[in-house]
Amino acid sequence: MNRELDKRCEEVAEEYGLTERESEILMLLSRDKRPKEISEILVVSLATVRSHVQGIYSKTGAHSYEELDKLLNKR
Numbered sequence: 001m002n003r004e005l006d007k008r009c010e011e012v013a014e015e016y017g018l019t020e021r022e023s024e025i026l027m028l029l030s031r032d033k034r035p036k037e038i039s040e041i042l043v044v045s046l047a048t049v050r051s052h053v054q055g056i057y058s059k060t061g062a063h064s065y066e067e068l069d070k071l072l073n074k075r
Contacts, residue, residue: 005030008072016059025052029065030072 009030013023021042028038035049042049062068 002031005072012060012072018056018059019052022052022056022059025049026056026068026072029053029056029068 006027009023009027012018013026018026024042025038028041033041035046035053039046039049056068057063060068060071062071
């Protein structure tokens with residue numbers, strides 16, 4: 001399952017032109033990690049994670065985690 005999810009994340013990242021860091025965060029979000037957990041995993045500030053999440057939302061047109069999840073699951 002994780003390989004399929006990783007592949008879908010990679011496809012979405014490529015299709016929408018996400019940066020490498022945005023792609024990493026997308027994969028972590030797809031595994032139900034929350035921004036605080038992601039900041040601890042990647043050793044960056046919570047504000048940095050939130051900034052990248054906003055970039056992901058902006059580039060994909062998603063307005064919420066639920067919309068982003070739907071985008072990943074329709075692949």
